[in-house]
Amino acid sequence: MTRRLGNTLCTLLALGLALSACRPAEAKIYIDVIQSPRKLPVAVLELNGPYGAVISRIVRSDLQLSGLFAPMREEAFMQRPEQEFRRASWAGTGVEFVVRGGVTAGAELEVMVELHDAVEGREIFRKQYRADRALVRPLAHAIANDIFQKATGRDGIFRSKLLYVTHEENFYRLNISDWDGQRPVPLQITGGALMAPRWAPDADTVYYAAERGRAWGVYRTSLSTMREEQVLKAQGTNITGDVLPDGSGLLLSMSRSGSPDLQLLDLTSGGIKRLTWDFGIEVSPAVAPDGASIAFVSDRGGTPQIYTMGLVGYNVKRITYTGQYNTSPTWSPEGDLIAYSGRHEGKNQIFTIWADGTGARMLTSAGNNEEPSFSPDGRFIAFTSDRDGHKAVYVMRVNGEDQRRITDKGVHAFTPRWSPR
């Protein structure tokens, strides 16, 4: 009896063991590490040699201003600039990338830069740069661009330019500066009125509308040659809108028929094609990056609002319904977002809205803020603001953070346009 019971128990035990052996005791557990984007901790060691300090400072500033990096303070560095990169020195600091190198100043500057992955201890790149001493800033921006590209996978904008108009006594002038407002250069392009400068895709030719001798004309100038030519001479007020992505045409608003309408100027043939036939006012045409559609301002609904339509003139769609006065649309390089200027509580503010008309978002609040322009990477917006008492050019992140003036105090600047690269 006992034996039978024992046997039964034994069998049960064996069965239990077999079952427990079959059971996946070490089943894999999945965990979710879902994170918001964060700034990359980077250590930019001072480059050894002459100009090393200047170059390092510019690189650090670029990375900082990009909003994607958190440059570490120099006093927290775990190795001296002259020392070779050592991974162990940076363990536990959270630093992801380390920049080091040296400069030799001969006839021109020769800069050797290394970028290290501080976590994996890997050298990402080692590159030599050469430049005239006068071009130390562009040189530093070039270095920053390479670091940015390797660390983010995207092209840096540190060598992009800003075009803007300044008001000097009784005339207006076109200016150009680095993306950070440094090295502002007043161009010999002036007018009794000067409006709506626009970049051609080649990042060298600029189009603008100028009033000279009481006549509005549309001009273009190659910045490399500084040769200006008039592309349109017609009656009425003709304001530049946008250059097509392939550079073949120029969108304009022309008032020769009475109320302004949108027209497309063929830059090769000089022919003009009318895009809108409405009785209302249609101005500020902006072409989408794909060249297939345009955004513009129309008061056909009673108040000026933002509309989109196909380049050939149909499929018109109103996208702004908030506010009584929305103007100056511009497309993001990705083509998914449109920034514009809208009146809010009596003041103009910068908004962004998805191209389908959803998700309008106000980015500014101080003073009047107008004439937005996207950076080539779509991460920044340059705009005009009078928050400091007079119009000046400002830059902010596309989400509205980190707004800062880039033109000098006292300089009346407005209508910024960011270069395409």
Place this chain on the structure above:
Amino acid sequence: MTDHLSFERAAAFSFAIHVAALLVLSLAARMSIQFEPEVYTVELVMPDHAPSPEPPRVETPGPDRLESTPPPEPVAEPAPAPEPVAAPEPAPSSTAMADYAASREVLATRSRQMAEQKAAYRRKLAAAEAAAARETAEAARAREIERLRQEQARQSAIERIRQEQARGAEMERIRRLAAEQAARASSATSQAEMDQARREYALKIEALILENFVFPETVPATTRCVVAITVLKDGTIRIDTVETPSGNRIFDRAALSAITKTGTVPAPPFGREIPLGVNFGRKEIR
């Protein structure tokens, strides 16, 4: 005086003769009885001194000492009550006439008496021996019985102990089985507890990796990748494989770097390594 001496001599001689005769008789009797193991040694001494209450001394002409083999002294006599062997009565004094016949008669009587005595003794002895033997045998038998009984008792005790042990072992086995059953029952709950502990541990690892997960906002919002890791017994993290790459170089690097930076973590529970799948993703901020 001389006569007296000669008589004495004659008497002594006669006595010696009788003794010799007795000895022959006793030998003959002994032969007839066939009583085996006895050996007698008799010491014959010349009666130089007056007869004493000492054991009998037979004075014999001849050598000073003589050892006669036939009448042996009892050696190692097992008999319980040995009587003085051939303890002759004190010789009759001179009152006794030198009557040979009378002497013979006396001697014959005496020898008869002695023979009887001896026979009686022998019978007694035999009886005693038989009794002793019987006793011994009985004792032996008793001992044997006792031994057998003890042996039996021992055997039964051993058997009892063995049974006891067997029962104990059986009980132990049942107890063990019951314990194992109980353990299995409780291991069902402790398995759940283990799973719970492992999940909690995994969440801790999640927090540690999350802290080290740094990627720029240039990474598209829908980017995801899965990395298979194993937390070893000592808390070291081993990267096994990128199960599902994101296709974004920057994001994949950030994921692997997050694990590398996390480095060594607290040892996993129960001293067992834990395989983990880490879903890396970008949080939607739209």
